Each structure stands twice: as structure tokens, then as C-alpha cells.
Amino acid sequence: MTGKPAPYPVKLENVWFNARTKPLIKDISATFADEEGLTVILGPNGAGKSLLLRLCHGILPAHEGLVTWGGGDDPGLHDHRQAMVFQRPVHLRRTAGGNIDFALKLHKMPRLQRAQRIDEALELTGLSRYRAIPARLLSFGEQQRLALARAWALAPDLLLLDEPTANLDPAAQRLIEEVLLKMIAGGTRVLMSSHDLNQARRLASHVVFLYRGRIKEQSSAEQFFAGPKNDLAQSFLRGDLLWWRRRAVFAPDPDKEDDKF
């Protein structure tokens, strides 16, 4: 399971997700992570980035449409080939090492191998000296690094990250980014949501621009940052896109059907 990651594209076909009757993800058809590198889902707050990631991870069911993984036609839950790091790290009430061990046990890794893997994961994230410390006593930044260490230890083909550095100071953020770059170089495909444009510029090879539950643009990072075609994406890059005051910020509405919702 620690071999080179294999391609593991996520394919969405006409996917809808509603909160009660209000649609939050609207008719998305797209394929993510079919190429190597990091795909960043950009968009303002409330665009549906976190929802889209959870749908891609299979921990939320689509209300309509189909999500499939690995190019297969099995629409079932993921098969231990994905890992996700959430915006707020969740750790069990046991030690830092114990938390990684719990995840590896679920992946049926033999005991001896587990011990070694835990060492490597903690080393990579600079947490070696916390191995025997209860995870919930660590600082927020350390807990987030531990969450990433746990995800890395599982050697996923696809890694999903929900704004993993949103609440971190610059040093902790850099540490996380360094680990991410190593994983990307190792062939892990990453799907990450963010509203941090500088971070996206540093890490991303592909960009998905999400606005009000719809994908407005999907292109290579180079293309996107050179100048997106979509006017909403343009104003997002300029920093004057607010999702709740769309009309006030710029004049003609190119895509009126959105306002029905």
C-alpha cells in the first residue's frame, strides 16, 4: 500500500446537493484528479467548496446524479484509496501515534509495519517528539499537521483537503505546504479547497472556480492566473467578488439562471 499512487479520478455526473429544498451544488458534471498534481477549488465563502469536496470523498451522498471513483462504474463508497484532511482536525482521545495507528489498523496494516509507518509520518510533519502525547493536547496547528500525517500514512491515491491552512499561522502553513509538495512530487493527486489565492498560485496545477454551487471555470493554473475567461473569476482574482452582493459589484449578469435559486 505504500507503492506509487495510482490514477484515481473522481467523476461527477449531473450532481445536485440540497439543504432541505435549497440547492447548494447545482448540476455539476466534471472530472477531478485525472492528471497528476494539485487541483484547487477556488471560490468565495459559501460557494459550496466544502460540500463539493465531501461529495468527491463519498462521505456525503449526492441527492441527484452520480459520483464514481477510479474510472470504475462502481458508485459505492471509497475503498481505502482516499484520505481527507478537514478544516478542523478531529482526533480520537488517544496519543498522536495512537491516532495514526487507529487509521492504519482500519487499513489492515500489520503491526510491525504500522510502527514504522507512524515513525515516518511523524518525522515528516515534525511531530516525532509528540508521539506519546494525547493528540488533543497539541496546539491547533500541530493537530492539523497530525491530521495530515495520518492522511499521508495511509498513502492515498487521492488526498482531499478542505482549507487545511485556513486557521494556521504562516509557519505552520508553510510546513503543511512543504509536506503537500512532497506528496504531490511522489505522485499523490490532491484536491484542495481554498480561498487563498497566493497559496493556490504556489501549489496548484489545476484550478476549479466554483460560484454559488456551479463550476464557472476549470482550467490549468497557468491559464487561470494569466486571466480567467469567466467574469466572476476575474473579479474574484481582483478581490471584489462578494457572493451576497453580486449585482452591486459588477454590472451585467451573464448567467441569469443562477438567480432563480
Added chain:
Amino acid sequence: MNDIWQAMATAVNLLAGLDASLVEIVARSLGVSLTAVVLATLIGLPLGAVLALSRFPGRRVILVIMNALMGLPPVVVGLIVLLMLSRSGPMGALGLLFTPAAMIIAQTILVLPIIVALSSTVIESLWQEYEEQMMSLGAGPWARVLALLWDGRFALMTTVLAGFGRANAEVGAVMIVGGNIDHVTRVMTTAIALEASRGDLALALGLGIVLLLLSLAINAASYSVREFARHRYQA
């Protein structure tokens, strides 16, 4: 006033000298209540986990009923168990009435709702915190339940202690189904009730002191468990 002080002095002497009849009653009390709590925990924890983690019609109704039953009057439980175990009752053939076994059954019924209701609250709030992460890791039902029970162990321990406190202190149920027979079914609370009405205050006071100390010890244990968990795991 003198009588009371004299009784108090005798009570302390009984305690200090580990008076045989006093020790016998205390031991029987603890035996009955501890057995009842162990049984109620073995039945109640899995029930609490199921109520916390599954969704089925009637789940809320059961939870409300369990919460209501936490305040179940012991005498009513005694009465019902008496009817079940009396010779003409459905379980009369077992011949359990007026034995410690009958008292254990009654106390188990009393403690069960406490363990079910409190443990399902503990497990459910922990699950709300863990749900996404567990799903993400691909944890199956068994792995989930075991992790929740283990991580909730301190909070669950305090619910068991709460159950023990209830069993230990109640008098109505054990009086009715046990009969307060000397050397057979006499426990602390029933002995106190009897001796107080007979006017033998020394033994009643001695047992009362033991009961109070036990209750104090249970609460101290509960508090220490919570404090330990908070310091160690920020739980």
C-alpha cells in the same frame, strides 16, 4: 438530646470495631448493588450505543421514555417485580421472591434507564464529533462502536457510578421484593428503616454513616474521573 449522642457514640464504636452484623449488612448491600450495576451496564451500554448510533422509527420515543424512567419510583419497581415473582405471577416458578436475586433484579431495572439514557447521550455527542472523520477513514460499524466506547470511557464510567449511587441509596424496591429478612435480604437501607422505627438508633446511625461515606466516595470518584479525563485528553 443525650440519647442521640449516646447512639452516635455507639454507632462510631460499631464502625470502629467492625461489628459483625454491621459488616454483614454492608457487604450484602454492596454485593446486591454492584451485581445490579454490572448487569445493568452489560445490558444498558449496548442499548445506549444502539440508540445513539442508529436511526429507526420510535427511537426518540424510547429515549424520552428512558429519560423519564430515570426518575422511576423504587416502590413501583418493587411492586412490579413482586407481582412478577410472586407465586401466582409469570415468573413465580423460579422461587426468587425474598431472595437477594429478586433484589438484584429490581435494582437492575432501576439502574438500567440511567445507564441507557446517559450513555446514549455521551456516545451520541462523541459521534457527532467523530462522524465525518470515521467515515473518511472507512471505519466499519464495529470499529466505530469500539472507538466510541473507548474514547467515551471516562464519561461512561461516571454514568455507571451514577447508577451505582441510585442502587445503593434506594430502599423501596429492595424492601418489597427482599422482605428485609435478617441474614438473608437485609441491606443497609432496609436495616436503617427497620431500626429507626424500632428505636435502635445506634445501628441505624452506623449504617447511615456508611451510606453517606459511600455516596461521598462515589461522587468523589466520579469527580476525579472527570478531572483526569479533562487534564489528560481535553475530553
